[in-house]
Amino acid sequence: MVRARMSPRVRQLALIGLLLAGIGLVVIGIIDPGAPAVADVQPPAQPGTAKLAPHLFEGPDGPETLPLDGAFIANVWLQGCQDCMPSFEAWKRLYEAGEIPKSLPIVNIAYGEVDPAWAERYALHDTLLVDSDGSKLVKPQAITTFTTLVVAADRKIVWRGLPRDPGYLDQLKSALAALPKD
CATH class of the missing domain: 3.40.30.10 (Glutaredoxin)
Structure with missing residues (x-):
């Protein structure tokens, strides 16, 4: 099995994206924890x-x-x-x-x-x-x-x-x- 490797730059951008998404969810929970989810x-x-x-x-x-x-x-x-x-x-x-x-x-x-x-x-x-x-x-x-x-x-x-x-x-x-x- 051949594994594709991510370049360090792509890995860094993916981690930054995940971090920002996590921060966004925390901020939403802090601003209005009782707000309904979009769904x-x-x-x-x-x-x-x-x-x-x-x-x-x-x-x-x-x-x-x-x-x-x-x-x-x-x-x-x-x-x-x-x-x-x-x-x-x-x-x-x-x-x-x-x-x-x-x-x-x-x-x-x-x-x-x-x-x-x-x-x-x-x-x-x-x-x-x-x-x-x-x-x-x-x-x-x-x-x-x-x-x-x-x-x-x-x-x-x-x-x-x-x-x-x-x-x-x-x-x-x-x-x-x-x-x-x-």
């Missing part, structure tokens, strides 16, 4: 196909569920998320300017912990719930940044968008107008 992240269901289960969430006065009767708007977010800040600011501007339609209940679902004063500062105080470990909504819907959902009375998600995106308000209003009338 664990599922793409969100297409609007109109995913249904929200009536999970119990943590509320200020004890366990609460999502609204059981009728459609609603849900904002899902992580307090202090740097990637989310443009959406927090956009939501606050739209809400305070009276641009956000109030024809449906608005539910705000924080991932992790939440400070009610912080939520108030960004106009996210309506029906404030917490998905502390992300298992009820955040992970199943693969939500990674501040996301608004429009949920129909049959609990199907019919639209999802980011407040920071151009056209957000028009798309939100269109999704609300397209909801079946009860």
Whole structure:
């Protein structure tokens, strides 16, 4: 049997590559040890196909569920998320300017912990719930940044968008107008 020999330079580059890969895995584990592996992240269901289960969430006065009767708007977010800040600011501007339609209940679902004063500062105080470990909504819907959902009375998600995106308000209003009338 003939064995091929690696040149010292190729061996050195291979070892450096393995070392860098190992360091990268350690850094990822240190930065967010609870983060799911890439294979664990599922793409969100297409609007109109995913249904929200009536999970119990943590509320200020004890366990609460999502609204059981009728459609609603849900904002899902992580307090202090740097990637989310443009959406927090956009939501606050739209809400305070009276641009956000109030024809449906608005539910705000924080991932992790939440400070009610912080939520108030960004106009996210309506029906404030917490998905502390992300298992009820955040992970199943693969939500990674501040996301608004429009949920129909049959609990199907019919639209999802980011407040920071151009056209957000028009798309939100269109999704609300397209909801079946009860």
